[in-house]
Amino acid sequence: MPLIRLIDGINEIVGRAVSWVAIIFAGLIIYDVVLRYVFNAPTLWAFDLTKHLYGFYFILLGGYALRHQAHVRVDLVTENLPSMPRRIVEMLGYPLFFFPFAWVFTYHSYLFAQRSWMQGETTYGSIQLPVYPVKIAMAVAAALLLLQGISEFLKLAIGPREESKDVG
Amino acid sequence: QENWTMTTVWPASLELIEMDRKFVELANLLTGDALAIELFDGGTLVPAGEVFGAVESGTVQAGADWPGYWAGRDTAFSPLATHASLFNAVDYVNWIQQWGGFEIYNEIYGQYGMVYLPYGVTNNESGFRTNTPIETTDDLQGMRLRLSGLEQGRLLTQLGGSQVSMAGGEIYQALERGVIDGSEFSTPNVDWSAGFQQVTTHWSTPGWHQSSSIFGVMINKASWDALSEETQAQLRVAADATMLWSLAFTERRSNEAYAQFQEAGVEITRLDDATLATIQEMANATIEEVACENPNSARVYLSQVAYLNDYANWRDASAPFNLGRTPVGPDMDVLAACAEQ
Amino acid sequence: MSGETIAIIMAGILVLGLFMGHPLAFVLGGTAILGAVIAGRTQILGIVVNRIYGDVLDNYVLIAIPLFVLMARFLSDSGVTDKMFEALRLLMARVTGGLGLAVVLISILLAATTGIIGASITVIGVMALKPMLQYGYSKRLSTGLIAASGCLGILIPPSIMLILMASNSSLSVGVLFAGAMMPGMVLGLLYALYVAAVAFFRPDLAPAVKLEEKIGRGALIKMLIIEALPPLVLIFGILGTMLMGIATATEASAVGALLALLIVITRGRFEWRTFTGALKETARTSAMILFIVVGATAFTGVFNITGGLRATQALLRGLEMEPWMLITVMMLIVFVLGMFLDWTGIVLLSFPIFLPVIQEMGIDPLWFIVLMAVVLQTSFLTPPFGYALFYMRAIAPDGVKISDIIIGVLPFIGLIVLMAIAIAIFPQLVTWLPGLLYTN
Ligand code: NA
Ligand code: NA
Numbered sequence: 001m002p003l004i005r006l007i008d009g010i011n012e013i014v015g016r017a018v019s020w021v022a023i024i025f026a027g028l029i030i031y032d033v034v035l036r037y038v039f040n041a042p043t044l045w046a047f048d049l050t051k052h053l054y055g056f057y058f059i060l061l062g063g064y065a066l067r068h069q070a071h072v073r074v075d076l077v078t079e080n081l082p083s084m085p086r087r088i089v090e091m092l093g094y095p096l097f098f099f100p101f102a103w104v105f106t107y108h109s110y111l112f113a114q115r116s117w118m119q120g121e122t123t124y125g126s127i128q129l130p131v132y133p134v135k136i137a138m139a140v141a142a143a144l145l146l147l148q149g150i151s152e153f154l155k156l157a158i159g160p161r162e163e164s165k166d167v168g
Numbered sequence: 169q170e171n172w173t174m175t176t177v178w179p180a181s182l183e184l185i186e187m188d189r190k191f192v193e194l195a196n197l198l199t200g201d202a203l204a205i206e207l208f209d210g211g212t213l214v215p216a217g218e219v220f221g222a223v224e225s226g227t228v229q230a231g232a233d234w235p236g237y238w239a240g241r242d243t244a245f246s247p248l249a250t251h252a253s254l255f256n257a258v259d260y261v262n263w264i265q266q267w268g269g270f271e272i273y274n275e276i277y278g279q280y281g282m283v284y285l286p287y288g289v290t291n292n293e294s295g296f297r298t299n300t301p302i303e304t305t306d307d308l309q310g311m312r313l314r315l316s317g318l319e320q321g322r323l324l325t326q327l328g329g330s331q332v333s334m335a336g337g338e339i340y341q342a343l344e345r346g347v348i349d350g351s352e353f354s355t356p357n358v359d360w361s362a363g364f365q366q367v368t369t370h371w372s373t374p375g376w377h378q379s380s381s382i383f384g385v386m387i388n389k390a391s392w393d394a395l396s397e398e399t400q401a402q403l404r405v406a407a408d409a410t411m412l413w414s415l416a417f418t419e420r421r422s423n424e425a426y427a428q429f430q431e432a433g434v435e436i437t438r439l440d441d442a443t444l445a446t447i448q449e450m451a452n453a454t455i456e457e458v459a460c461e462n463p464n465s466a467r468v469y470l471s472q473v474a475y476l477n478d479y480a481n482w483r484d485a486s487a488p489f490n491l492g493r494t495p496v497g498p499d500m501d502v503l504a505a506c507a508e509q
Numbered sequence: 510m511s512g513e514t515i516a517i518i519m520a521g522i523l524v525l526g527l528f529m530g531h532p533l534a535f536v537l538g539g540t541a542i543l544g545a546v547i548a549g550r551t552q553i554l555g556i557v558v559n560r561i562y563g564d565v566l567d568n569y570v571l572i573a574i575p576l577f578v579l580m581a582r583f584l585s586d587s588g589v590t591d592k593m594f595e596a597l598r599l600l601m602a603r604v605t606g607g608l609g610l611a612v613v614l615i616s617i618l619l620a621a622t623t624g625i626i627g628a629s630i631t632v633i634g635v636m637a638l639k640p641m642l643q644y645g646y647s648k649r650l651s652t653g654l655i656a657a658s659g660c661l662g663i664l665i666p667p668s669i670m671l672i673l674m675a676s677n678s679s680l681s682v683g684v685l686f687a688g689a690m691m692p693g694m695v696l697g698l699l700y701a702l703y704v705a706a707v708a709f710f711r712p713d714l715a716p717a718v719k720l721e722e723k724i725g726r727g728a729l730i731k732m733l734i735i736e737a738l739p740p741l742v743l744i745f746g747i748l749g750t751m752l753m754g755i756a757t758a759t760e761a762s763a764v765g766a767l768l769a770l771l772i773v774i775t776r777g778r779f780e781w782r783t784f785t786g787a788l789k790e791t792a793r794t795s796a797m798i799l800f801i802v803v804g805a806t807a808f809t810g811v812f813n814i815t816g817g818l819r820a821t822q823a824l825l826r827g828l829e830m831e832p833w834m835l836i837t838v839m840m841l842i843v844f845v846l847g848m849f850l851d852w853t854g855i856v857l858l859s860f861p862i863f864l865p866v867i868q869e870m871g872i873d874p875l876w877f878i879v880l881m882a883v884v885l886q887t888s889f890l891t892p893p894f895g896y897a898l899f900y901m902r903a904i905a906p907d908g909v910k911i912s913d914i915i916i917g918v919l920p921f922i923g924l925i926v927l928m929a930i931a932i933a934i935f936p937q938l939v940t941w942l943p944g945l946l947y948t949n
Contacts, residue, residue, distance in 0.1 A: 019785075019792035022575050029572075029763035033756065047333065047569070050759075055566035057792075058575065058799045065796035071532035072797060072851050076893040078530035086530075093531030097539025101807070104542050108558040115221065123333070124240040124318065131240060138562060173553070173814060180865075181679060212813050212861070214556050215563025227555030341681040347757065 001158065007151035008067055011144055015064025018057060025053040044127045052134045059141040063148035087156050094153045102146040109139040170394060172205045174385070176232035177216040180209040182336070183358050183421065187288035187383055187414045188232040194406040202399045205230065220386065224280045229391040234383050235273075235284075239318055244276050244464035247472060250381045252319045253444075253451040255472065257291035257380045257415055258491040259479075264382075265408075267475040272468055273384070283392040287407035288383030288414040290355050291422075293375035297343070297364045298350030301435065302372035304443050314339050314351035320377045323454045327447070336362070343367040352377055356429060357421035365432040373438050376447050383414070452498040459498070459506050466506035473497045510548050512816030512823075519544040519808075519817055533854055534797075537804030541811040548815040556814065557807040564806045565799060569759055570676045574669045575795035576762035582787035583769040584622055584740065585632045587778040592736040593618065594636045599724055600733065606708025606715040608644060609654055612637050613701040616658030618737075620665035620693065621744040622769075630659030630900040638904065647714040648909050650707060653917025656897035657924075658700055660889040663852070664882055665693035666748060667765075669798065670852055672758060674878050677860045682758040683751055687943040688879045692932055696883065699924045739775075743768050798853055805857030813861065821862050832870045833933070836877070839863055840884050840929065847888025851896075855888065856881075879939045880932050886925045890918040 032046035065071055078086050113135040115121075121135075122128035174192065178185040192207045214222045219231040220238050236249030255263070263269040264286055277284040296302055296313060309328040315321060321331035332348050342348045344367045351368075352375065353359050384407070392400065430436065439447075459466040480494040522543055526536030538557075545554055565571065584590055594615045601607035601614070612633060619629045634655050641651040663670045666686035675682040708715040724732075747765045750756040756764065773779050812818050828835065839859075846855045859881075867877050889897040892915050901914045932938050 015792060016789065019788040022579055022788060022791060022795075025572065026576055026579070026763040026766050029576075029760055030767055033760050033764065037755075044331065050572065051567060051569055054572040054575070055562075058795050059566060061792050061796035062800055062803075065793050065800065066532070068793055070793040070797045071534050071800060073530050073532045074527045074849060074894050075530040077528045089529050090531070093526065093529045093535075096529075096543075097526050097531050098535045100542040100546075101535055101538030101804070104554050104557055105538070105561070108555050109561075111225065111555075112221065112558050112562065115224065119241045122240045124237070124316075127321075128240070128318070134566065135562065138558075138566065208813065212818075213810060214559040215567070217567065218559035218563040222556060222559050225555050227553055227559070341683060341757075 001154060004151045004154050004158075007147045011063040011067045011148050014144060015061055015067070018060045018064070021053055021057040025050050025057065028053065045129060048123050048127070048129045052129070052131075055134045056137050059138050060144070062141055063144035066145065066148045066152060091153060091156045094149060094156075098149045098153075099146075102142065102149050106139070106142040106146050109135075109142040113139040169201055170203045170391070170399075172203065172229040172391065173208065173213070174205050174230035174232065175208040175213040175219055175222070175228055176210045177219050177234060177237060178210045178232070179216075181361070182210075182354075183361055184234075184288075184354065184383070185209065186417070187410060188385075190413055190417075191232070191287045191385065191406055191410040194409055195403055198402040198406050199399050202396065203403075207232075220280075223282055223386045223388050226388045226390060228388075230385050230387045232383065232385050234381065236317060236381075242276065242279075242464055243318055243458060243462045244468050246318055246458075247455075247465065247468045248273055248276060248382065250317070250378045251472075252317070252323050252454065253376045253379050253448050254455070254476070254495055254497055255380050256492040257289045259472075259476070260289050260380055260382050261411065261415070262479065263472060263475045267478070268471055269475075272471055276464065276468070277386060278389070281389045283387045283389055284384055285387065285403060285407040286382050286384035287410040289411055290381050290383075290414065290418040292380060293352060293354055293378040294356045294359050294422075295371060295373040295375040295377075296350045296352050297359065297368040298370045298372065299368055300349075301370050301437050302350070303437050303439060305446060311349045312347075314342065314348050314353075315377060316352075317377070319451075319454050319458050322458065323377070323447075323451055326450050326454065340364070340367060355418055355422045356425035357418065360425040360428055365429055365434055369433075369435060371429060371434050371436045373436060374444075376439070376444065376451070448495060452496075455498045456502045456506075459503055460509075463507055463509045466503050466509070469498065470500065470503040470507045473500050473503060510815070512818075512820030515544060515548050515815045516812070516817035516820045518547055519812060523808075527849060533851055534800040534804040537801070537808040537854065541804075541807035544808075544811045544815060544817070550811075550815055553811065553814050556810045560806040560810045561803050565802050568676060570672060570682060571799065571802070573667075573672050573682070573758045573762040574798060575791055576759070576766050577667050577669055577672075578794050579787065579791045580762065580766040580769045581622060582791050583766065583773050585619075586783050586787050586790075587773040587776070587780075589736075589740060589772060589776060589778065590615075590619060590622075590632050591636055593740060594633070596729070596733045596736045598637075598640070599729055603717060605712055605717045606704050607717065608637070608641055608646065609650070609704035609708065609715050610701055612641075612654055613658050613697055613704060616655075616661050617665065617694070617697045618741070618744065619659075620662040620697070621667075621748065622740060622765075629662045630656060630897055631904060633659055634901060634904040639906070642906070642908075645713075645716045648913045649917035650704075650714050651917070652901050652905060652909060652914045653919070653921055654700065654704060656890060656901050656914065656918050657886075657921035658697070659900070660886050660897055661693060661697050663889075664689055664696065664886055666690060667751070667758065667762070668882075670856065670882060670885070673798075673802065673853065673856055674860070674882065675758075677857065678864060678874060678878060680875055680878065683946075684875060684943050685878060686748075686751060686758070687946050688875050688939045689882055690942050691938050692879055692883050692928060695931070695938065696886070696925065696928045699928060700921065703920065703924060739772050743772065801851065801853040802857060805854060809857065809861050818861060822866055825862070825866050826869075832872060835866070835870070836872070836880075836933075840880065843881055843884050844887055844891075847885060847895075848891045849894050850888070851894075852885050852888050855885065873936070873940065875943060876932070876936050876939045880929060883925065883929050883932060887922050890922055890925075 028046055028050050032043055078089055116132040116135040121131045176188045192205050195205055210216055219233055222228045223231040234249050235245045238245040273284040273286055305327050311329040312332050313329050314332045314334045315324055324331050339351045340363055343351055353362055455469055459469045476497050483490045483494050519540055522540045545551055597611045597615050601611040616633055638651055666689055671685045671689055672682055675685045747761050751758055751761045889895050898914055902911055
């Protein structure tokens, strides 16, 4: 189904790209540590910027993780069901839990990001770092998650999924 | 009957929450059956930094704050919260109640669809807690100090130190580990409850970075408008009563805590008058600089400095029985020009 | 709607979602939305986003989670840990039960580099299970030991569980790390003693091994130094800087990831594919953990504002029990939750209920949280839902049945309970090290 391929493709690209951000904020922390201990001159902005990059990182990975079924589930009841009822139970989880949450998350994140953008919100101190980029990223991430949920729901509707267990 | 959900930026572990509790207690008492406010401790509904947004969007009806937390949205919130070496507690009360301050709070918060009732005032904050003495500006050179505020950060930079921004809960550990060389936090009683006596040996007074502070409650405009005029008036009375209570309460508690710090063996030093005069001069320059970047901020400062100049005659005449000092503050003409932009 | 009613409804919806096999993160988040709708408080749904931003995104402490995961990935994906185990195996195999002891030892070492149990169990399982079974170790002892030892990583610092616990309490990561250090090590020691005892009384279950490999003492020592020393230096460097107060956990995690990468490079084991693979794995694992935090913060926010939290706390207080009894009840709840839920969910759901009650009773939160961390070790091992069981099932050869694994972990669950009781009797196990490091 082209829609599934499109959504999966988007989250795959976003996920792979964003997975590199970990290297960037790790580097930033190390840079700041070195400046502080070796040169006794800490940056004023590294602390806030690191936090923002970390926020970007994990929130944008939600859809990617869902695409790879990396989110933990307790399948001790469903795994004993025959294939058809099992698919139905798994599908029901989406309208009952996933979609209400993902919708509220997307809608309110959008309002949240919009307010921050309109107010030109910054961090509060002698360095004024803009806050709205990470809030906008959250709204985008919520939408990507919602889309991926649609894709996963359609996959269940179309046919049985090949098992891929991947917990941490 | 209206039912309000209210939260605050203060966790249950910080004594600052007592002001919020007092206000809610009085408000519930005075408004009788017309209004019931349920107060949730800071952090239990939304994180401290999100209280503003939660009230603004109407998710909760009311949120207790210290206005300075919102300076990232508009730097005008900073002088609504505190001053680097300007107002004392009586100045804030005078200005709010008789010199037009109340209206200015509501003008600024009003831009975000909120009504504001200031109801808490604390006088001078403790000052810096360090492990080396700070007696002159020379001692500040190269020091990494935890300090909140935009004006405060710029001022410290000019004085030769560097500002580290850090949430309240992280300071203790940062001091213990030498991540920072020192920190300001709040009034002595609140500092004591945060355990600074365990991780610092010196205390430099006075708290020039925060000569006095204001606390209050943000109320969503729609929720406020849903109240009868009578209930609104009762809430204002509760706010005024809490304001007076908070002044006496924190002064008594700070005095008690000062003695506790002395007993604990913390070395308490005082900046000399020459140093304080230098800091005042630089603070004035910083205030003018920050104000001129934002007309809203300039308007708030202008109103405050106008009050200081206006009140100076009588205040100085009543010395030595006067209410505090009249500082040589920032230049009114500069502020007036910047407020016009 | 009363707090009691909403608490029961939300708990019911949560259990329903869990058993439907829906991802835990979204069951928690979805229950929050349904709870607010049922309570007629849709206006409050905005707090969900306020909380996600403030508690999870804008949170300096949690940055350490992806970076410790990355550090573990670098070390294990590049085979550095395999070589460490190889050296230890050769050193200890000749002793009766030695192979089992080597498993405990390497587990403790891995535990001190990582905070993710999936990596530990998989790495140890893949390396150790086959030789153990081949040399005549009992299936139950082997699988139970590997599963239980592999979980030590989440207790012995650095640990992402302790980081999350610190982020949701008033304690610092450093204090919690210091507090969990001794209990984690002692628990590892108990496992080792158990293996030694089995080997002594039932040598047929844990026999001595006749090695095919011929290796001289000098060569063995050289191998140990080359293979085991750099990771050990890394481990103690990281832990040391944190415990001695030179760096925060977040800083230590970044430096740790860098050093792990350097070890991989200097060993000549750097490969582009393994590197990007580690980044992708880290992305998935971090998103998995942090999205449970996202769901749980939504849940607890709605649970609180609708009165469910206060009602649940009132219920606990209403029991009017002696502190020790109430703590026992709490630990039993944690144990039972551990059968069905993942540790992230348990920590995030129980902390807002338990901690205020604990504080009122004047109980040291450090001691309580570490006790809970120890009891949570069982959550990985107890059926039906236990990560360690899943991982063992995934790597065990065909001859090993799931029932063997479950019976195999039972003695270790007993040892964990024993450890919890020891902490209750000797609180110094928890408080001694933090007291030494953190009081002037
Ligand atoms: Na660990
Ligand atoms: Na379990």
